Amino acid sequence: MLDRIAECLFWIGRYTERAENHARLLDVYYHLREEDGEEAEATWRRIAEAIGDCALYEERYEAYRENDVLFFLTLDWTQPNSILSCVEQARNNLKKIREQLPAELWNLLNGFYLWLKGVRTEEISQMSPHGFFQGLKERLAAFQGMAVSIALRDESWHMLESGRYLERSENVVRLLRSVGRIAPERRKGAYGYTVALLKSVGGYEAFRRLGQDDLTLEGVSRFLVLQEAFPRTAHFSLAAFERHLKDMRRESGKSVPALDRTIRLAGKARSELGWLDRDDITFDTLNSVLQQLLETNRQLGEAVAGTFFSPEREVTA
Structure with missing residues:
Protein backbone atom coordinates (compact mmCIF):
# COMPACT_ATOMS: atom_id res chain seq x y z
CA MET A 1 0.00 0.00 0.00
CA LEU A 152 -14.05 -4.66 0.47
CA ARG A 153 -12.17 -6.43 3.28
CA ASP A 154 -8.72 -5.66 1.94
CA GLU A 155 -5.72 -3.74 3.23
CA SER A 156 -7.55 -0.42 2.83
CA TRP A 157 -10.38 -1.60 5.08
CA HIS A 158 -8.03 -2.81 7.79
CA MET A 159 -6.05 0.42 7.74
CA LEU A 160 -9.27 2.44 8.06
CA GLU A 161 -10.43 0.33 10.99
CA SER A 162 -7.06 0.37 12.75
CA GLY A 163 -7.27 4.17 12.86
CA ARG A 164 -10.81 4.06 14.18
CA TYR A 165 -10.02 1.66 17.02
CA LEU A 166 -6.82 3.39 18.06
CA GLU A 167 -8.76 6.66 18.29
CA ARG A 168 -11.49 4.95 20.30
CA SER A 169 -8.97 3.56 22.79
CA GLU A 170 -7.44 6.99 23.27
CA ASN A 171 -10.85 8.59 23.65
CA VAL A 172 -11.72 6.28 26.56
CA VAL A 173 -8.61 7.42 28.37
CA ARG A 174 -9.31 11.11 27.80
CA LEU A 175 -12.92 10.75 28.96
CA LEU A 176 -11.87 9.04 32.17
CA ARG A 177 -9.20 11.64 32.85
CA SER A 178 -11.75 14.39 32.32
CA VAL A 179 -14.15 12.96 34.90
CA GLY A 180 -11.20 12.14 37.17
CA ARG A 181 -10.47 15.86 37.49
CA ILE A 182 -13.53 16.29 39.71
CA ALA A 183 -12.30 17.73 42.99
CA PRO A 184 -11.90 15.09 45.74
CA GLU A 185 -14.32 16.92 48.03
CA ARG A 186 -17.01 16.53 45.35
CA ARG A 187 -16.22 12.88 44.67
CA LYS A 188 -19.27 11.56 46.52
CA GLY A 189 -21.47 13.74 44.36
CA ALA A 190 -19.92 12.52 41.14
CA TYR A 191 -22.67 9.96 40.41
CA GLY A 192 -24.10 12.16 37.65
CA TYR A 193 -20.70 12.40 35.97
CA THR A 194 -20.08 8.65 35.98
CA VAL A 195 -23.53 7.93 34.53
CA ALA A 196 -22.90 10.62 31.91
CA LEU A 197 -19.57 9.01 31.12
CA LEU A 198 -21.22 5.63 30.52
CA LYS A 199 -23.96 7.16 28.41
CA SER A 200 -21.48 9.14 26.34
CA VAL A 201 -20.05 5.84 25.04
CA GLY A 202 -23.44 4.13 24.87
CA GLY A 203 -22.41 1.78 27.66
CA TYR A 204 -24.96 2.37 30.41
CA GLU A 205 -27.27 -0.50 29.42
CA ALA A 206 -24.32 -2.85 28.81
CA PHE A 207 -22.94 -1.98 32.25
CA ARG A 208 -26.27 -2.91 33.85
CA ARG A 209 -26.79 -6.05 31.76
CA LEU A 210 -23.44 -7.37 32.91
CA GLY A 211 -24.72 -7.15 36.48
CA GLN A 212 -22.43 -4.32 37.52
CA ASP A 213 -23.73 -1.77 39.99
CA ASP A 214 -20.60 0.06 41.13
CA LEU A 215 -21.32 3.49 39.67
CA THR A 216 -18.31 5.09 41.31
CA LEU A 217 -15.53 6.50 39.17
CA GLU A 218 -13.44 3.44 39.99
CA GLY A 219 -16.21 0.99 39.02
CA VAL A 220 -16.95 2.71 35.72
CA SER A 221 -13.23 2.99 34.97
CA ARG A 222 -12.78 -0.74 35.48
CA PHE A 223 -15.59 -1.38 33.02
CA LEU A 224 -14.31 1.04 30.37
CA VAL A 225 -10.71 -0.14 30.64
CA LEU A 226 -11.00 -3.89 31.20
CA GLN A 227 -14.29 -5.12 29.71
CA GLU A 228 -13.62 -7.38 26.69
CA ALA A 229 -17.21 -7.71 25.41
CA PHE A 230 -18.22 -4.05 25.00
CA PRO A 231 -16.88 -2.42 21.78
CA ARG A 232 -16.05 0.99 23.28
CA THR A 233 -13.64 -0.08 26.00
CA ALA A 234 -9.87 0.29 25.90
CA HIS A 235 -9.33 -3.49 25.99
CA PHE A 236 -11.75 -4.22 23.14
CA SER A 237 -10.35 -1.35 21.05
CA LEU A 238 -6.72 -2.38 21.44
CA ALA A 239 -7.60 -6.01 20.65
CA ALA A 240 -9.43 -4.88 17.49
CA PHE A 241 -6.51 -2.63 16.54
CA GLU A 242 -4.11 -5.56 16.88
CA ARG A 243 -6.43 -7.83 14.86
CA HIS A 244 -6.64 -5.40 11.95
CA LEU A 245 -2.86 -5.03 11.86
CA LYS A 246 -2.56 -8.82 11.66
CA ASP A 247 -5.16 -8.91 8.89
CA MET A 248 -3.13 -6.34 6.95
CA ARG A 249 -0.08 -8.54 7.26
CA ARG A 250 -2.06 -11.53 6.05
CA GLU A 251 -3.49 -9.58 3.08
CA SER A 252 -0.03 -8.43 2.04
CA GLY A 253 1.21 -12.02 2.01
CA LYS A 254 4.59 -11.14 3.40
CA SER A 255 6.29 -10.26 6.66
CA VAL A 256 7.41 -6.65 7.09
CA PRO A 257 9.71 -6.15 10.10
CA ALA A 258 8.29 -2.72 11.00
CA LEU A 259 4.71 -4.04 10.86
CA ASP A 260 5.68 -7.09 12.90
CA ARG A 261 7.12 -4.82 15.60
CA THR A 262 3.94 -2.72 15.64
CA ILE A 263 1.83 -5.87 16.00
CA ARG A 264 3.99 -7.05 18.89
CA LEU A 265 3.62 -3.65 20.57
CA ALA A 266 -0.17 -3.79 20.15
CA GLY A 267 -0.24 -7.35 21.49
CA LYS A 268 1.83 -6.34 24.50
CA ALA A 269 -0.57 -3.44 25.25
CA ARG A 270 -3.62 -5.68 24.94
CA SER A 271 -2.00 -8.42 27.03
CA GLU A 272 -1.06 -6.01 29.82
CA LEU A 273 -4.67 -4.88 30.05
CA GLY A 274 -5.76 -8.51 30.11
CA TRP A 275 -3.55 -9.16 33.13
CA LEU A 276 -4.93 -6.23 35.09
CA ASP A 277 -7.28 -7.17 37.89
CA ARG A 278 -10.25 -5.09 39.03
CA ASP A 279 -8.39 -4.38 42.26
CA ASP A 280 -5.53 -2.87 40.24
CA ILE A 281 -7.76 0.10 39.36
CA THR A 282 -8.49 2.16 42.45
CA PHE A 283 -8.81 5.86 43.18
CA ASP A 284 -5.09 5.97 44.04
CA THR A 285 -3.89 4.05 40.97
CA LEU A 286 -6.35 5.25 38.30
CA ASN A 287 -4.30 8.22 37.15
CA SER A 288 -1.15 6.14 36.63
CA VAL A 289 -3.12 3.45 34.74
CA LEU A 290 -4.64 6.07 32.45
CA GLN A 291 -1.32 7.83 31.95
CA GLN A 292 0.27 4.54 30.91
CA LEU A 293 -2.60 3.85 28.50
CA LEU A 294 -2.24 7.32 26.98
CA GLU A 295 1.47 6.73 26.48
CA THR A 296 0.74 3.33 24.93
CA ASN A 297 -1.67 4.87 22.45
CA ARG A 298 0.91 7.51 21.54
CA GLN A 299 3.54 4.83 20.91
CA LEU A 300 1.13 2.80 18.78
CA GLY A 301 0.25 5.86 16.69
CA GLU A 302 3.93 6.60 16.14
CA ALA A 303 4.60 2.96 15.28
CA VAL A 304 1.88 2.99 12.61
CA ALA A 305 3.25 6.25 11.20
CA GLY A 306 6.78 4.84 11.14
CA THR A 307 5.58 1.68 9.40
CA PHE A 308 3.25 3.07 6.76
CA PHE A 309 3.66 6.82 6.31
CA SER A 310 6.15 8.90 4.38
CA PRO A 311 9.16 9.54 6.66
CA GLU A 312 9.58 13.19 5.64
CA ARG A 313 6.04 14.10 6.75
CA GLU A 314 5.28 14.50 10.41
CA VAL A 315 1.73 13.45 11.29
CA THR A 316 0.04 14.76 14.41
CA ALA A 317 -3.42 14.27 15.86
Missing part, protein backbone atom coordinates in the same frame (compact mmCIF):
# COMPACT_ATOMS: atom_id res chain seq x y z
CA LEU A 2 1.33 3.43 -0.94
CA ASP A 3 2.20 5.54 2.09
CA ARG A 4 -0.10 8.43 1.09
CA ILE A 5 -3.04 6.04 0.78
CA ALA A 6 -2.29 4.36 4.10
CA GLU A 7 -1.98 7.73 5.83
CA CYS A 8 -5.28 9.01 4.44
CA LEU A 9 -7.15 5.84 5.37
CA PHE A 10 -5.77 5.82 8.89
CA TRP A 11 -6.81 9.43 9.49
CA ILE A 12 -10.25 8.98 7.95
CA GLY A 13 -10.81 6.30 10.59
CA ARG A 14 -9.44 8.46 13.38
CA TYR A 15 -11.20 11.70 12.49
CA THR A 16 -14.65 10.19 11.92
CA GLU A 17 -14.37 8.33 15.22
CA ARG A 18 -13.17 11.48 16.99
CA ALA A 19 -16.07 13.52 15.63
CA GLU A 20 -18.57 10.93 16.87
CA ASN A 21 -16.89 10.76 20.28
CA HIS A 22 -17.10 14.55 20.61
CA ALA A 23 -20.77 14.58 19.63
CA ARG A 24 -21.55 11.88 22.21
CA LEU A 25 -19.71 13.68 24.97
CA LEU A 26 -21.19 17.09 24.19
CA ASP A 27 -24.70 15.68 24.13
CA VAL A 28 -24.40 14.12 27.59
CA TYR A 29 -22.35 16.87 29.25
CA TYR A 30 -24.56 19.58 27.80
CA HIS A 31 -27.60 18.21 29.58
CA LEU A 32 -25.68 17.22 32.70
CA ARG A 33 -25.23 20.89 33.48
CA GLU A 34 -28.90 21.01 34.53
CA GLU A 35 -28.22 18.51 37.33
CA ASP A 36 -24.85 19.89 38.36
CA GLY A 37 -24.42 22.20 41.33
CA GLU A 38 -21.49 24.03 39.75
CA GLU A 39 -21.70 27.55 38.44
CA ALA A 40 -22.53 27.75 34.73
CA GLU A 41 -19.05 28.93 33.76
CA ALA A 42 -17.39 26.05 35.64
CA THR A 43 -19.64 23.56 33.87
CA TRP A 44 -18.84 24.96 30.43
CA ARG A 45 -15.15 24.99 31.28
CA ARG A 46 -15.33 21.30 32.18
CA ILE A 47 -16.97 20.55 28.83
CA ALA A 48 -14.27 22.53 27.03
CA GLU A 49 -11.51 20.70 28.93
CA ALA A 50 -12.93 17.33 27.90
CA ILE A 51 -12.58 18.07 24.19
CA GLY A 52 -10.82 21.29 23.31
CA ASP A 53 -7.74 23.34 24.00
CA CYS A 54 -8.54 25.63 26.94
CA ALA A 55 -5.46 27.77 26.35
CA LEU A 56 -6.61 28.47 22.79
CA TYR A 57 -10.15 29.15 23.99
CA GLU A 58 -8.98 31.62 26.60
CA GLU A 59 -6.93 33.49 23.99
CA ARG A 60 -10.15 34.17 22.08
CA TYR A 61 -12.83 34.52 24.75
CA GLU A 62 -13.03 36.28 28.10
CA ALA A 63 -15.30 33.73 29.81
CA TYR A 64 -16.80 30.25 29.34
CA ARG A 65 -20.25 31.04 27.95
CA GLU A 66 -22.66 28.59 26.36
CA ASN A 67 -22.71 29.92 22.80
CA ASP A 68 -18.96 30.53 22.72
CA VAL A 69 -18.14 27.02 23.97
CA LEU A 70 -20.62 25.37 21.61
CA PHE A 71 -19.19 27.24 18.62
CA PHE A 72 -15.59 26.55 19.66
CA LEU A 73 -16.13 22.80 20.10
CA THR A 74 -18.61 22.19 17.30
CA LEU A 75 -18.42 24.65 14.40
CA ASP A 76 -15.12 26.54 14.65
CA TRP A 77 -13.16 25.43 11.58
CA THR A 78 -10.02 27.21 12.88
CA GLN A 79 -10.03 25.03 16.02
CA PRO A 80 -8.38 21.73 14.96
CA ASN A 81 -10.32 19.59 17.43
CA SER A 82 -13.84 20.88 16.73
CA ILE A 83 -16.39 18.50 15.23
CA LEU A 84 -16.44 20.48 11.97
CA SER A 85 -12.64 20.35 11.73
CA CYS A 86 -12.62 16.58 12.33
CA VAL A 87 -15.26 16.01 9.64
CA GLU A 88 -13.40 18.32 7.25
CA GLN A 89 -10.11 16.49 7.83
CA ALA A 90 -11.79 13.12 7.23
CA ARG A 91 -13.44 14.49 4.05
CA ASN A 92 -10.17 15.97 2.73
CA ASN A 93 -8.37 12.67 3.25
CA LEU A 94 -11.15 10.72 1.56
CA LYS A 95 -11.15 13.16 -1.37
CA LYS A 96 -7.50 12.32 -2.04
CA ILE A 97 -8.12 8.57 -2.29
CA ARG A 98 -11.71 8.29 -3.52
CA GLU A 99 -10.78 5.34 -5.73
CA GLN A 100 -9.83 3.25 -2.66
CA LEU A 101 -13.30 3.24 -1.04
CA PRO A 102 -16.88 2.94 -2.35
CA ALA A 103 -18.32 6.11 -3.91
CA GLU A 104 -21.26 5.98 -1.51
CA LEU A 105 -18.92 6.73 1.38
CA TRP A 106 -17.69 9.89 -0.33
CA ASN A 107 -21.23 11.01 -1.09
CA LEU A 108 -22.29 10.46 2.51
CA LEU A 109 -19.32 12.21 4.12
CA ASN A 110 -19.22 15.08 1.64
CA GLY A 111 -22.93 15.77 2.06
CA PHE A 112 -22.55 15.69 5.84
CA TYR A 113 -19.66 18.14 5.73
CA LEU A 114 -21.49 20.59 3.45
CA TRP A 115 -24.52 20.52 5.74
CA LEU A 116 -22.51 20.95 8.94
CA LYS A 117 -20.49 23.79 7.43
CA GLY A 118 -23.71 25.77 6.99
CA VAL A 119 -25.00 25.33 10.56
CA ARG A 120 -24.94 28.34 12.88
CA THR A 121 -24.60 28.22 16.66
CA GLU A 122 -28.04 29.74 17.18
CA GLU A 123 -29.60 26.90 15.21
CA ILE A 124 -28.28 24.34 17.71
CA SER A 125 -30.30 25.93 20.50
CA GLN A 126 -33.33 26.40 18.29
CA MET A 127 -33.46 22.76 17.16
CA SER A 128 -32.58 21.56 20.71
CA PRO A 129 -28.98 20.56 21.45
CA HIS A 130 -29.96 16.95 22.16
CA GLY A 131 -31.62 16.64 18.75
CA PHE A 132 -28.67 18.29 17.03
CA PHE A 133 -25.98 16.09 18.59
CA GLN A 134 -28.15 13.00 18.17
CA GLY A 135 -28.29 13.87 14.47
CA LEU A 136 -24.50 14.18 14.32
CA LYS A 137 -24.08 10.77 15.95
CA GLU A 138 -26.52 9.19 13.54
CA ARG A 139 -24.83 10.68 10.46
CA LEU A 140 -21.40 9.51 11.59
CA ALA A 141 -22.77 6.09 12.53
CA ALA A 142 -24.31 5.93 9.04
CA PHE A 143 -20.85 6.49 7.54
CA GLN A 144 -19.33 3.73 9.64
CA GLY A 145 -22.29 1.44 9.01
CA MET A 146 -22.05 2.01 5.26
CA ALA A 147 -18.35 1.16 5.38
CA VAL A 148 -19.10 -2.05 7.28
CA SER A 149 -21.80 -2.96 4.76
CA ILE A 150 -20.06 -2.41 1.43
CA ALA A 151 -16.29 -1.92 1.83
